Amino acid sequence: MTAALALAGLGDIGLHAHLPALLRNPAVRVAGLVDPDPDRRALAAANGPAYADLAALLDDRTVHGVVLATPPWVTSELIATVTGTGRFVLAEKPVATSTRAASVLRDLPPAHRRRVQVGLTYRHDPALELLREWIADGVLGEPLLVRAHIHDERRDAALPEHTRRIETTLAHGMPVLHEGAHVFDWLAFLLGGPPLSVEDGWSLRTRRDLAAPNQCGARLRYPRGAVALVEFGWLTGALPRCELSFLGDRGHVLLDGRTFAMELHTADGVERVDFEPDRATRCFDRQLTRFVELVTGVREAPEPDLDDGLGALELSERVAGIAEEGARGEGTVSPARKYTGAGRPGARGRTP
Ligand SMILES: NC(=O)c1ccc[n+]([C@@H]2O[C@H](COP(=O)([O-])OP(=O)(O)OC[C@H]3O[C@@H](n4cnc5c(N)ncnc54)[C@H](O)[C@@H]3O)[C@@H](O)[C@H]2O)c1
Incomplete structure (x- = not known):
């Protein structure tokens, strides 16, 4: 058909x-x-x-x-x-x-x-399926320290229309509200479920005239002791590398945030994995x-289903809220919060 x-x-x-x-x-x-x-x-x-x-x-x-x-x-x-x-x-x-x-x-x-x-x-990428296998098989060891640096949407003077569009999107919320859905979905897929808590967050504007902070981040705790440090940034004239890394006692994986090419570093050496065709295709x-x-x-x-989409949205929003509070506290971090998983049927209420 x-x-x-x-x-x-x-x-x-x-x-x-x-x-x-x-x-x-x-x-x-x-x-x-x-x-x-x-x-x-x-x-x-x-x-x-x-x-x-x-x-x-x-x-x-x-x-x-x-x-x-x-x-x-x-x-x-x-x-x-x-x-x-x-x-x-x-x-x-x-x-x-x-x-x-x-x-x-x-x-x-x-x-x-x-x-x-x-x-x-x-989440459909075979790279994530392979990385999930490595994590589940203990190739890296546990617990894991995860770092996700998601930097995108460079401000390019030659592309004013693109800059205008991203600035308009920023007016509807910080980058984590738009990019977080993907990243939190990958982390839940890889680490055995959504985070147990969002520990703290931060945000800042690199230019005063922006409608919302264009840089933000948080620290989250996941099942099996994993800690994730995530940061999201848009609209700077130059961008840091967009990359995720997964570090355990036995190994370290670098996942290129744009191509999903992976490098596995262990005592046995370095294994590089590329998939064809390009990631988007x-x-x-x-x-x-x-x-x-x-x-x-x-x-x-x-x-993924609507519950996955709503769960990713709820977590992105929670991180954005905590990151904004962190900014208002002028250097102090906001207190730890439990992730409720609201939006998923059967979710439990927030633990104070
Ligand atoms: N999955 C991904 O990798 C990925 C990547 C980029 C963007 N996105 C998401 O895709 C969505 C669109 O992003 P974009 O960058 O293409 O935005 P865009 O602004 O370039 O395009 C959106 C289009 O939707 C049109 N539109 C508005 N209202 C409409 C309506 N009622 N009916 C039909 N069309 C309507 C607009 O005129 C515009 O052409 C956003 O939610 C964004 O977060 C996803």
């Missing part, structure tokens, strides 16, 4: 990652391309019928599902609209700008929730294959 899929949101990630993946997949027919911006529609129009409004496309009963590559401030309502018509959704993360704004998603009936796959794209392809399996009934449940 061919899956008839529409793409809503013809911006950066829609046109450069989702649309190519849809066009590469032989099991997909591109049923429509949606964006309110006529310039964005013009860029994509050669690849399928273009619409200004998703509602017009949803009148077409042959459409099975929609890929939402929209800003988080419109994504949650669109998820509710599309699942309400019986269609499947692959929704970009974050699924909302805040847990409060995500209330429409928490209220979705179970049958609608089961039709939502969340675009935590890089392989992850967007694997993600779409899983979505097509969901749409066509081959797969029973979405992966």
Whole structure:
């Protein structure tokens, strides 16, 4: 069966990652391309019928599902609209700008929730599967010290439109709210579940005129004694290396934050692992294959699902809140908080 899929949101990630993946997949027919911006529609129009409004496309009963590559401030309502018509959704993360704004998603009936796959794209990467095996097999030893340095969106004088777009996004919240969803999803996948606590956080603005701090970070405790130091930064004129590292008593893994090339250092030497093709292509392809399996009934449940998306959002928001308090304390760190996992069914309340 061919899956008839529409793409809503013809911006950066829609046109450069989702649309190519849809066009590469032989099991997909591109049923429509949606964006309110006529310039964005013009860029994509050669690849399928273009619409200004998703509602017009949803009148077409042959459409099975929609890929939402929209800003988080419109994504949650669109998820509710599309699942309400019986269609499947692959929704970009974050699924909302805040847990409060995500209330429409928490209220979705179970049958609608089961039709939502969340675009935590890089959890599909084979590099993470291999690293998880190494960790579980004790190749690195336990407990682990994890460092995640996520620096992106360089301020480039030659790309003023890009800078304007990222500054607008920053006005909706610190980088952890946008990048954290991915990173916390990887860490939960690798370390055996979500963190037990967020110990402290910090944030700062590298320029006074920015709408929110563009640098922030936190210290988290994970199962089996792991400690993670995470930091997120945007909009500086130069960027530090984007990298994650996992250090245990027996070994050290460096994971390149952009390519997911890995280096395993142990007493036996250094092993380097690269995967083909490039990270975005392989992850967007694997993600779409899983979505097509969901749409066509081959797969029973979405992966990652809405609970994963809401859990990642809740944790990102909690870290942002703690990081902001840390900034207001002028050098003092904010007190330890327990991660509630709210947004996941059966989650326990916050431990004081
Ligand atoms: N999975 C990933 O690796 C990844 C990478 C980058 C961005 N993202 C996420 O993808 C989303 C989009 O990011 P982007 O960088 O492409 O943003 P963008 O601003 O470049 O594009 C968003 C597009 O959505 C359109 N849009 C707005 N409202 C719409 C509506 N109601 N219906 C249809 N289209 C609408 C806008 O006109 C714009 O063209 C964000 O949530 C972002 O966090 C994910």
